[in-house]
Amino acid sequence: MKTKCLFFISLLQVFVACGQTDVNISVPDQVNYSLELVVPNLEIPWGIAYLPDNSLLITEKQGELIHFKNGKKTSIQNVPDTYVRGQGGLMGIATHPDFVENNIIYFTQSSTVESEESGGNTALYRAVLQDNALQDVTLLYKAKPNTKKGSHFGSRIVFDNDGYLYFTVGDRGKRDENPQDLSRDGGKVYRLMENGDIPTDNPFVDVKDAKNAVFSYGHRNPQGMTKHPITGEIWTHEHGPRGGDEINIVQAGKNYGWPSITYGKNYSGTTITKDKALPGMEQPLYYWIPSIAPSGMAFIHNSKYADWEGNLVVGSLKFNYLERLVIENNSVVFREKIAAGTGRVRDVILGADGFLYLAVENKGIYKIVPKG
Amino acid sequence: MKISLLFFFLPTIAFAQQSLGDSYERGKLLYDDFCVRCHLSNGLGESGLVPPLVNADFLEDIKATVHSIKYGIYGPIIVNGVEYNGAMSPMGLDDDEVADVTNFILNSWGNTSDVMIDEQYVKKVSKVKL
Numbered sequence: 442m443k444t445k446c447l448f449f450i451s452l453l454q455v456f457v458a459c460g461q462t463d464v465n466i467s468v469p470d471q472v473n474y475s476l477e478l479v480v481p482n483l484e485i486p487w488g489i490a491y492l493p494d495n496s497l498l499i500t501e502k503q504g505e506l507i508h509f510k511n512g513k514k515t516s517i518q519n520v521p522d523t524y525v526r527g528q529g530g531l532m533g534i535a536t537h538p539d540f541v542e543n544n545i546i547y548f549t550q551s552s553t554v555e556s557e558e559s560g561g562n563t564a565l566y567r568a569v570l571q572d573n574a575l576q577d578v579t580l581l582y583k584a585k586p587n588t589k590k591g592s593h594f595g596s597r598i599v600f601d602n603d604g605y606l607y608f609t610v611g612d613r614g615k616r617d618e619n620p621q622d623l624s625r626d627g628g629k630v631y632r633l634m635e636n637g638d639i640p641t642d643n644p645f646v647d648v649k650d651a652k653n654a655v656f657s658y659g660h661r662n663p664q665g666m667t668k669h670p671i672t673g674e675i676w677t678h679e680h681g682p683r684g685g686d687e688i689n690i691v692q693a694g695k696n697y698g699w700p701s702i703t704y705g706k707n708y709s710g711t712t713i714t715k716d717k718a719l720p721g722m723e724q725p726l727y728y729w730i731p732s733i734a735p736s737g738m739a740f741i742h743n744s745k746y747a748d749w750e751g752n753l754v755v756g757s758l759k760f761n762y763l764e765r766l767v768i769e770n771n772s773v774v775f776r777e778k779i780a781a782g783t784g785r786v787r788d789v790i791l792g793a794d795g796f797l798y799l800a801v802e803n804k805g806i807y808k809i810v811p812k813g
Numbered sequence: 814m815k816i817s818l819l820f821f822f823l824p825t826i827a828f829a830q831q832s833l834g835d836s837y838e839r840g841k842l843l844y845d846d847f848c849v850r851c852h853l854s855n856g857l858g859e860s861g862l863v864p865p866l867v868n869a870d871f872l873e874d875i876k877a878t879v880h881s882i883k884y885g886i887y888g889p890i891i892v893n894g895v896e897y898n899g900a901m902s903p904m905g906l907d908d909d910e911v912a913d914v915t916n917f918i919l920n921s922w923g924n925t926s927d928v929m930i931d932e933q934y935v936k937k938v939s940k941v942k943l
Contacts, residue, residue, distance in 0.1 A: 592846055803898075
């Protein structure tokens with residue numbers, strides 16, 4: 442009995458060391474919801490924010506900021522010029538925690554400003570939304586240097602319960618230079634005050650040459666980020682290369698390993714590194730093989746979907762669906778395809794009205810409506 | 814006289830060959846940065862999701878090919894008899910870069926083309942399809 446027990450424990454350790462148990466994705470036999478197209482005719486809706494008056498702010502990758510209210514699209518004026526190249530564009534959008542009082546919004550875009558090199562990099566802006574235009578447009582952060590590389594700009598924006606603002610910048614196609622170097626932008630999750638100041642308790646404020654806004658590093662290209670409704674933790678996901686997309690809970694000063702460790706390979710199929718784990722580097726909460734190309738991320742809480750309470754939803758650009766993940770004790774125990782075949786799901790949010798809204802490329806914004 | 818004519822043409826021919834080679838090499842770098850994650854290193858795309866570039870009938874219309882890289886393409890399109898209903902956003906490449914990546918695609922994975930695309934060709938491809 443003792444031997445058996447020991448054997449079982451060592452087996453368990455092997456499982457833990459090898460990462461996660463496979464969770465195959467399910468397709469439900471019966472679909473108990475319908476999809477309602479609420480905003481038609483969008484090209485690449487990249488981000489959505491839900492406003493207190495039940496209207497939506499939508500970023501189009503090409504640089505247009507759209508306010509959708511009472512069935513009508515209005516193009517918001519005074520948006521700074523977007524450097525549209527490759528994956529870069531007008532991307533993340535978020536409202537200030539006190540938006541009702543101050544009408545402040547935040548957005549990220551690829552931009553040429555504040556760098557002498559040609560090309561672009563990710564910028565974070567803050568502005569006041571007033572009379573269908575942006576006022577007091579303020580640049581809060583600009584990743585440097587600019588580069589003509591077309592990949593991995595990030596970028597999402599989320600506030601935590603303490604009023605800190607988090608945003609992401611991908612490795613900008615320079616995986617051997619940026620993600621593991623704290624003195625360089627790219628491959629990082631950043632944390633700022635709502636006005637752009639650097640929090641004095643940021644993890645690297647006392648580290649020589651480090652970018653003081655960095656909160657966590659070793660990321661590849663995070664295009665999903667959300668706050669856990671109960672714990673208040675900041676969850677992210679990021680695109681892996683070929684295989685190895687990850688979900689992480691980001692913590693101050695932690696290294697998430699890219700490109701020193703990964704569960705993915707190069708697009709050509711060649712090896713990036715033999716290491717899947719190394720001391721001092723965090724293991725993902727979950728990784729996808731094959732890659733689903735995750736974009737957008739939200740928890741379901743106090744929603745119209747009683748059966749999905751506490752679940753995480755993630756858009757899949759590659760496989761054209763929304764993925765629902767059931768999570769127990771920080772492990773994924775069940776995966777399911779929602780809205781299968783809808784199109785490239787670029788973003789997903791839970792509106793204050795309790796409905797899920799999906800931004801789908803080449804289509805528009807869909808609302809998921811439970812039947813009955 | 815004959816010899817001088819030969820001398821006159823030789824550098825032109827050599828120059829043309831060299832510039833296709835250079836354009837192809839630049840195109841490969843751009844392909845690996847902008848195209849590879851969907852169309853893959855082998856140009857095969859993803860069954861039913863991302864159209865292949867290998868031996869694709871779509872590429873026979875070079876103007877349409879350049880148009881799709883320059884301005885993006887919004888489905889549905891049919892490639893080798895299969896419908897793809899996705900979206901490819903415009904990559905924001907400069908005209909000379911569109912030429913390079915087109916030359917790479919038209920001359921890779923067994924694809925061959927008699928035509929070399931240059932910046933001037935790309936410049937003339939207007940957004941409104943004629």
